Amino acid sequence: MVDRDAIERCGRLLREAGRVMATTGAGISAESGVPTFRGPDGLWRRYRPEDLATPEAFGANPALVWEWYRWRRARIAEARPNPGHDALSRFERRWPAFELVTQNVDGLHHRAGSTRVIEVHGNIWRTRCARRCGFSIDESPGAATEPVPLDDRGLPVCQCGGMLRPDVTWFGEALDAQAITRAFALAESCEVLLVVGTSSLVYPAAAVPEIALGAGATVIEINVDATPLTSRADVSLRGLAGEILPALEGAV
Numbered sequence: 001m002v003d004r005d006a007i008e009r010c011g012r013l014l015r016e017a018g019r020v021m022a023t024t025g026a027g028i029s030a031e032s033g034v035p036t037f038r039g040p041d042g043l044w045r046r047y048r049p050e051d052l053a054t055p056e057a058f059g060a061n062p063a064l065v066w067e068w069y070r071w072r073r074a075r076i077a078e079a080r081p082n083p084g085h086d087a088l089s090r091f092e093r094r095w096p097a098f099e100l101v102t103q104n105v106d107g108l109h110h111r112a113g114s115t116r117v118i119e120v121h122g123n124i125w126r127t128r129c130a131r132r133c134g135f136s137i138d139e140s141p142g143a144a145t146e147p148v149p150l151d152d153r154g155l156p157v158c159q160c161g162g163m164l165r166p167d168v169t170w171f172g173e174a175l176d177a178q179a180i181t182r183a184f185a186l187a188e189s190c191e192v193l194l195v196v197g198t199s200s201l202v203y204p205a206a207a208v209p210e211i212a213l214g215a216g217a218t219v220i221e222i223n224v225d226a227t228p229l230t231s232r233a234d235v236s237l238r239g240l241a242g243e244i245l246p247a248l249e250g251a252v
């Protein structure tokens with residue numbers, strides 16, 4: 001059930017704002033069938049992050065890590081953007097300065113038509129050299145790229161002789177400096193920040209709403225559950241992103 005009064009209030013706040021931005025997490029893609037990380041159906045219920053999403057895990061068992069990422073790529077390939085992604089893509093037309101900071105690696109914002117997207121945890125379809133020789137390739141479905149060579153275990157190898165890995169940010173790794181710097185700068189200068197479908201637990205991305213609050217912005221959280229941000233947000237809209245974002249769009 002969408003809280004109509006709260007939506008109307010947010011509609012007014014958004015109408016009056018010039019600099020609006022959003023930050024999204026796995027929850028926005030849940031309605032597209034992409035599993036989240038935490039929560040009852042989350043990936044971390046079935047898999048241990050330290051076995052799959054750290055550089056040490058990749059060093060110890062690259063075959064297991066690649067198996068997991070290939071499975072996730074297959075799930076994401078079947079997914080379609082949902083009304084939440086679609087509404088955010090139209091926000092770019094409503095607010096010319098609108099930008100989107102996403103922790104998601106699934107590329108669904110781009111597929112929905114968003115063009116100003118900052119992917120702070122990388123992109124699951126990009127494969128890059130684990131030794132950082134500079135090699136990187138887009139392996140998204142339909143990308144017109146040559147297949148990469150595989151070793152005798154079926155793992156992709158780089159032209160420099162190193163291993164290739166998904167171009168995502170694992171625990172303990174630094175985020176792309178340009179991406180997170182831009183995200184923080186936007187948070188510092190926005191008037192309204194929408195925080196959509198993230199548990200607000202993983203740093204430094206979770207600092208984006210903290211920076212916006214510290215700079216005096218209005219923070220509107222959209223989530224099916226409470227998070228550590230909920231009590232500090234100016235408005236907390238409890239419900240599905242795929243219902244609340246189109247409702248917000250209608251109220252602006």
Ligand code: BJW
Binds near residue numbers: 027105169197200227
């Ligand atoms: C809905 C919904 C619907 C569901 N509608 N809502 C400070 C304190 C403590 C620890 C740290 C700290 N600073 C850094 C750390 C360490 C660590 C960290 O944050 N750990 C915490 C977990 C404690 N951070 C790091 O290691 C980061 N690196 C770093 O800090 O480097 C420092 C460094 C500097 C210089 C040199 C070297 C190092 C890197 C973090 C990388 C995170 N990587 C992952 C995997 C990405 C690749 C992949 O996808 O495979 O990123 S982990 C995973 O969590 C993924 C996500 O992007 C990220 C956030 O998850 P998200 O999006 O919030 O999803 P969920 O599942 O948690 O939540 C979903 C939400 O949606 C829920 O709230 C639901 O209720 C809601 N929802 N359906 C609306 N329909």
Ligand code: ZN
Binds near residue numbers: 161
């Ligand atoms: Zn290389």
